[in-house]
Amino acid sequence: MAPPKRKRAEKTSPPLVDPEGMFKGMTVFLVPKGIQNSRLQIWKHKLLQMGAIIEDKFRTSVTHVLGMNLESILQELDIDKLKNFQGNILPYEWLENSLKFGEKVPESSFSLRVPLSKEIHSEIPTTSMKSGILNNDHPHEDSKLNRINSSMENLNHSFGAHKSAEIAGDRGHELSLLYSPPDLNRNITEIFGRLINVYRALGDDRRSFSYYKAIPVIEKLPFKIESIDQVEHLPGIGKALKDHIQEIVSTGKLSKLEHFEKDEKVRTITLFGEIWGIGPATALKFYEKGHRTLEDLSNEKSLSHAQRLGLQYFDDIRAKIPRKQVSEMEMLLTKTGEDILPGVIIVCGGSYRRGKAFCGDLDIVITHPNGISHKGFLAKYVKYLKDIKFLREDLVFSVHSDEGTDSGVDTYFGLCTEPGQEQRHRIDLKVYPRDIYAFGLIAWTGNDVLNRRLRLLAESKGYRLDDTGLFVATQGSPGKRGMKSSATIHCNSEREVFDFLGFPWLEPHQRNL
Template sequence: MNHFTRSTYQMVILCRFTYCPSPMQRILLYQWLEESLRSGEMVSEDLYDLKLDLEKEKTSETPSVPKPADGSVSNGNELSQGGSIRSPPQENAKENNLSEAISSPRISDDSRHSLGSGNASPGLSDITSKDGGLQQSSLIYNPPNLNRNLTEIFGKLINIYRALGEDRRSFSYYKAIPVIEKLPFKIERGDQVKNLPSIGKALQEHIQEIVTTGKLSKLEHFETDEKVRTISLFGEVWGIGPTTALKLYEKGYRTLDELKKEDSLTHAQRLGLKYFDDIKQRIPRHEVQEMEQLLQKAGEDVLPGVVVVCGGSYRRGKASCGDLDVVITHPDGKSHKGFLKKYVKHLKDMGFLKEDLIFSTHSEEGTDSGVDTFFGLCTYPGRDLRHRIDLKVYPREIYAFGLIAWTGNDVLNRRLRLLAESKGFRLDDTGLFPATHGSGGKRGSKGSTSIKLYTEREVFDFLGFPCLEPQERNL
């Protein structure tokens, strides 16, 4: 590859995106441009080629169906494999409530995620099933992952570095995994990934070692180092961060059973410890879909018209999820106030929510941007196995920001934040704020009022970032 300057790069952009109805034309994803500029040379185009058939698109009479990142589309049976939820033999009132919520008629795509129009704020009618996620839930993001031998080792390193508080190193492996997962071939040499995005020289060397020896010496060192192994284990307990994990190690604790004797643990940390094995189990997609329906029905029982969307890896089309990230709002911009307390009580009465980890309400006090939060544990109807669930209730005017943040993934969220900062803004789940200029190279503080944007598309467009469908956000 020839080294190229910024001016040459700009010419390449023009050539690549100038329309020319030729069979030789190639349309590339924007990441090709981003990675080429970052590396200072034109990286391989093969992994960024959209492979569009322009003539076929012109003549096709069938509307195109959005595809997940790996290009596959669900056959329609993947979401029904769990069938209906059956209550255990010893039925009681709470279990009957759960059964009713599941067996009720499915809310239509249009009514379920549309926020309607009426006297609502501008842009409310734009939140349709496409923006809310129900339509996308049938698109499974499940790449073949021919290189699981690599991604499993990188996944372990992610957890270790997170536990050690080394987020930057953890993030480097996090970015590399989806790139490797999508490859249509099995990696046999490190130089095969030389020009792939998010894989630098160090990761190439790791890959070469793994494909050659079947293991990685760095991981083996961590797994045999008592301190690293213990801190990593404690860091997997919900509510225990790197600092606390280190303190617990220094107190002499080495196992989770020993940790149960520690008096300084908070109530939430004790719950994380008690249900450690439960929380680590992933949830099959069809179960998440059924629980989302339950949550929407329960929300309607408490507040008609409420919008309940399960975000996270579920909304991004993953085949399984680590937890439930639920984003909630109401189209009238005011009825969300005080909703969470009633909603949590109703879900507990139904037997769905079991334990509280964090519960904070700000909508009625007008603090913390008016966002109400519940982090806790829930159960799939008919089982005792605990799953993590987060409920976030946003005022209508900042709902789009919350939906983007809680859909993810982390790579996309970080890119959007950096892009916002480059334009003089600060972005988080509560809005997009004009930022002051910091002194001495430090970040400026964010303003008090967010830019008014009501849909995810408006946020992407304002930042000048391609509007990715949820299943395309597994970057």
């Protein structure tokens, strides 16, 4: 029955084809390995719709080969067929970005180089860094990845390979997908980053968010911005930001930022706002009490225990953590969790899961596949991690899983150190019941732009989305949001949440929007 249905569908598509579409002139061979068939069919339809020709076999007429990554392409096509290929080899990420922006993005920043036959084993991991691929199947893979794979194999044995991958977000695959944009306009993004801190400290979330949205767009550009004309049609870049970019490109600085940094009040509030536990209102209060420096603030008697720790370890907490260190700490956390509770799922979310080279802190999202054993786990976990001197100071510790309050989510915020080190890093541990884990994983992976878009999309469809579920929104009074219902829509995985909302699926490394 399936083949006739596909034939009927194909007969209806020609009227929708735009022969002058953005993929005009492309003859494409699509490598299906690693991609769901339904998604592959959507991409085929989009390519055909926008002017491309699809070949069902790798022929001499092919101009472009698209695949999940270089590894999957080499498994499908013999390297001898590819080494003389004069066309371009691209990951599906290139296609997704082109469809998202409504125009072909430059192929050069995504192009995959095919190694010579003798280089395959040595070069695939290195070459793949740009497109975000490491091969975890080789017996001599990095020992750290092997430890994670070993843990995942234990889970697969207990609960089924498909189920464990679905729950954990296919961690072994995700670890290899690095976010490595060209980042050729750091002169602009660094200034925007400083403005984010200023506006956050001043409590102006709207302006801070506009700069936050702009940074990923700019750092992904495959060219150095030399004229405002080059960014005229970029998404998320309004007139005010374009004017800022023009000034930075022309003068190398931004007068607005210089004005803020010369203003004592703004400078002081921004400084205090970077201390963990101090928000805009509290920072302003301390300024009005006459404090101007961190040393001044150390004598403030009203500081809470958490704020005092934030002040004490101010420089440590602000320092970015290299990805390699985060990976090593995640290994330790995974192994420790498995020792305490076999089968536990522990994933490091945040910028690490999104593939960033540096992280501000560790966001650890935890569950157990059986939906029961997560209860009571956090207290044992925290105690064990303190015993081995990994967790050092507590900031927040709340347990709700036993009573079922607060959606049964257990929380620990604190400071940690690597074994043998004294530098503190911020760490958040969140333990979710299995039935709402997907929502927690999405929220704690981020980024903020994506989370905001998903929340707004949910609201437009009559739902409320947060880290504990997707709820039917009750009717609110005019001009006010309604409350959320008590029961969440059941979604077993992140992908199911995206599908339910009708939002295109994004792998974690694609969520730096």
